[in-house]
Amino acid sequence: MKPLRTLVQPAVRRPSRPAHLTAEQTAERALLLRLLSLMLQYPDAGLTAARPSLTTAVRELSPSPAAEQLAEFTAWFSDADPEELERHYVEVFDLRRKSSLYLTYYLHGDTRRRGMALLTLAQSYRAAGWTVDGGELPDHLPVVLEFAALAGPGAGEAPLRRHRRGLELIHHSLTDFHSPYVNLLGALLTLLPPPTAADLEAVARLAAEGPPTEDVGLDPYSGELFAPPQTFVPPLPAPPSIVPPRPVTAPAATHDPEPAR
Numbered sequence: 001m002k003p004l005r006t007l008v009q010p011a012v013r014r015p016s017r018p019a020h021l022t023a024e025q026t027a028e029r030a031l032l033l034r035l036l037s038l039m040l041q042y043p044d045a046g047l048t049a050a051r052p053s054l055t056t057a058v059r060e061l062s063p064s065p066a067a068e069q070l071a072e073f074t075a076w077f078s079d080a081d082p083e084e085l086e087r088h089y090v091e092v093f094d095l096r097r098k099s100s101l102y103l104t105y106y107l108h109g110d111t112r113r114r115g116m117a118l119l120t121l122a123q124s125y126r127a128a129g130w131t132v133d134g135g136e137l138p139d140h141l142p143v144v145l146e147f148a149a150l151a152g153p154g155a156g157e158a159p160l161r162r163h164r165r166g167l168e169l170i171h172h173s174l175t176d177f178h179s180p181y182v183n184l185l186g187a188l189l190t191l192l193p194p195p196t197a198a199d200l201e202a203v204a205r206l207a208a209e210g211p212p213t214e215d216v217g218l219d220p221y222s223g224e225l226f227a228p229p230q231t232f233v234p235p236l237p238a239p240p241s242i243v244p245p246r247p248v249t250a251p252a253a254t255h256d257p258e259p260a261r
Contacts, residue, residue, distance in 0.1 A: 007037070007133060007143045021153060030149040031057070032066050032191065033157075037145035039073065039184055040101065043085040051078045069187035076180040092181060098173035098207065101141040103159070106166030109211030121159060128155055139163075141170075145188070157192075164192055168203045 021029070035057060041047060055074045061067040077085070093101050104121070108114035121138040125131060128151045132138050144163075148156040160167070171189060174182035195203075 033149035066187040073183040103163040
């Protein structure tokens with residue numbers, strides 16, 4: 001499948017493959033991650049125009065739990081009205097505290113530690129020979145997924161394993177919201193090690209209490225002021241690298257973010 005857009009650029013390719021995976025299994029896994037990265041991006045005109053290609057690619061996947069969930073998602077995605085897709089994406093991922101696609105938020109909230117985590121993640125990409133393109137933050141899930149697809153199951157998937165609890169919370173939130181995007185998170189979770197009891201306890205606590213907050217300091221990554229305690233202010237997504245900035249079809253004031261608990 002020809003790439004629709006690229007979020008991660010190569011400096012030096014350094015793919016890794018665990019010994020228990022064959023070359024064919026590694027390639028199939030990379031394709032799954034690449035498809036997840038594409039489908040979790042904003043459904044602009046370029047992505048909606050490519051829906052037939054995405055559906056075909058999913059149909060050609062080898063049978064697996066992940067492939068089944070991708071097929072369920074594309075059954076909805078391929079027939080949905082483009083404007084409705086845009087509205088749903090904004091409501092689910094931009095305006096809901098518990099389903100933001102910025103993974104370091106779930107570990108560090110709006111604290112100085114989050115800025116350092118973003119820097120560390122960007123440095124790990126560069127160390128593996130890749131750089132983030134298009135102005136997105138390195139913890140944006142589509143970026144993390146594309147890096148995993150390109151760099152391989154070892155070091156490439158390490159950020160996904162590190163943020164397993166945040167991914168579980170996003171999955172739970174999408175389930176509660178009855179969003180078809182839950183199938184994409186469900187497919188991703190089948191590729192990761194099963195959660196431990198400690199993971200599940202931490203996710204429940206995170207859902208109830210929210211991530212850490214602090215009311216002083218500057219974000220060393222972006223230079224933005226931190227939000228007051230109990231206020232959710234996700235980083236603003238950058239526009240896609242090859243298309244105009246996405247429109248928001250409804251005034252922001254009509255979609256209040258879910259209040260922090």
